[in-house]
Structure formats: structure tokens, C-alpha cells
Amino acid sequence: DIVMTQSPDSLAVSLGERATINCKSSQSVLYTSNNKNYLTWYQQKPGQPPKLLIYWASTRESGVPDRFSGSGSGTDFTLTISSLQAEDVAVYYCQQYYNTPLTFGQGTKVEIK
Amino acid sequence: EVHLLESGGGLVQPGGSLRLSCAASGFSITMYAMSWVRQAPGKGLEWVSTISSSGSIYYAESVKGRFTISRDNSKNTLYLEMNSLRAEDTAVYYCAKHTGDSVLGGGDYWGQGTRVTVSS
Numbered sequence: 001d002i003v004m005t006q007s008p009d010s011l012a013v014s015l016g017e018r019a020t021i022n023c024k025s026s027q028s029v030l031y032t033s034n035n036k037n038y039l040t041w042y043q044q045k046p047g048q049p050p051k052l053l054i055y056w057a058s059t060r061e062s063g064v065p066d067r068f069s070g071s072g073s074g075t076d077f078t079l080t081i082s083s084l085q086a087e088d089v090a091v092y093y094c095q096q097y098y099n100t101p102l103t104f105g106q107g108t109k110v111e112i113k
Numbered sequence: 114e115v116h117l118l119e120s121g122g123g124l125v126q127p128g129g130s131l132r133l134s135c136a137a138s139g140f141s142i143t144m145y146a147m148s149w150v151r152q153a154p155g156k157g158l159e160w161v162s163t164i165s166s167s168g169s170i171y172y173a174e175s176v177k178g179r180f181t182i183s184r185d186n187s188k189n190t191l192y193l194e195m196n197s198l199r200a201e202d203t204a205v206y207y208c209a210k211h212t213g214d215s216v217l218g219g220g221d222y223w224g225q226g227t228r229v230t231v232s233s
Binding site: 052 | 171
């Protein structure tokens with residue numbers, strides 16, 4: 001199984017400042033045949049289902065604000081919120097879909113400082 | 114507009130059974146992979162099972178042999194039959210539509226979830 005490890009577990013960022021979440025996979029999730037990283041990022045607010053933010057590691061889902069960006073390749077990935085807004089308070093998860101079992105990171109809780 | 118509505122959750126004793134349903138609208142479930150993902154109280158997300166558009170089925174080891182995923186194309190509904198339930202199956206169960214027809218994809222639409230509690 002591919003183990004997904006996020007860091008940090010939680011972070012507090014001032015409004016308007018940058019938030020950075022890291023995700024590391026225990027093996028590469030890059031398919032060399034199509035040069036795509038099989039990794040998504042989700043946002044989950046309390047009492048709500050997850051919301052897809054980023055897929056293929058760096059492609060923003062339609063309607064997602066451009067302050068959210070994803071980067072990385074192979075085993076190391078980053079979700080960046082360039083200017084934190086109050087509505088971004090949530091838990092963020094990475095997930096690999098390179099193979100089954102599909103696996104998630106443990107989540108990173110983002111709060112306002 | 115895509116919409117997913119789960120139902121069927123509830124309180125069940127250990128060893129009991131439940132069938133969860135996920136009624137889809139706004140798209141055909143035969144065109145996309147569909148998954149069940151669960152979240153135990155205060156915990157993270159755990160993938161449970163996926164059925165691809167072609168009907169290929171995948172399970173997490175923790176539920177293999179106890180849970181069965183299926184779909185009724187005429188009702189555009191996804192199911193999860195859960196048998197031999199254990200306390201550790203207690204969670205909110207979400208159904209999710211994948212971005213494509215394969216298990217190898219993320220979920221772009223999710224239902225609100227249905228709560229399953231396994232307790233005596």
C-alpha cells in the first residue's frame with residue numbers, strides 16, 4: 001500500500017499570509033507513460049463532505065479560487081494557499097490514485113492565527 | 114446539476130447488516146467510477162470500495178469479504194451492502210463520483226454522507 005504522510009498536522013496562519021501543506025508518498029505516484037502524478041488535494045470543512053481542489057497534483061478544479069495551487073512530482077507534493085482567507089479554515093487531505101488501495105494522508109488542519 | 118444522496122445508515126449491533134444507497138442525479142453512474150469513502154468520528158478519510166464504469170470492483174482489505182458494492186443502472190443508484198459489521202466500521206459513509214471511468218481518479222462530487230453506528 002502507498003502510505004501518504006502530510007506535514008504539519010496543523011498550522012495557524014494569519015489572514016492574508018501563505019499556508020503551505022506538504023504531502024509525501026511512500027512510493028512514486030508519477031506514471032511515466034503519461035507524465036502525470038496521480039494525486040489530488042481535498043478541502044473538508046466541519047460537517048461537510050470533502051471538496052476536490054486539485055487533481056493531477058497541480059490542476060485546479062473548476063471554480064476553485066486561484067489562491068490554491070498544487071505542486072510537486074514523484075513522491076513530494078505541496079498545497080499552497082497564497083493568501084489565507086477566513087473561509088479557508090478546514091482540514092486538507094492529499095490522496096493518491098496511482099493504485100489501489102486508494103489512500104489518503106492523515107489530514108492537515110488549517111486555522112487562523 | 115450533479116447530486117448524490119446517501120441513505121440507509123443507522124444504529125446496528127455488532128455482527129449485523131446494513132445496506133447503504135446513493136441516489137445519483139445529473140449524470141449516469143454507468144459513465145463514471147463510483148466510490149464509497151468513510152470517516153470515523155474525529156478521524157480522517159478512508160477509502161472503502163470502488164466500482165468502475167465497466168463494472169470492475171475494488172475493496173479495501175478491511176472490508177473485503179464483508180462489504181459488497183453494486184449499482185442499479187435503471188435507478189442510477191449505487192449501493193454498499195455491509196455484513197458482519199464491527200465497531201470499527203462506525204463512520205460517516207460518503208459516496209463519491211470519480212472524475213473519470215476508472216478507479217484511478219479523484220472524487221469530484223460527494224454526497225453529504227450517511228452515519229453508521231455499530232454498537233450493542
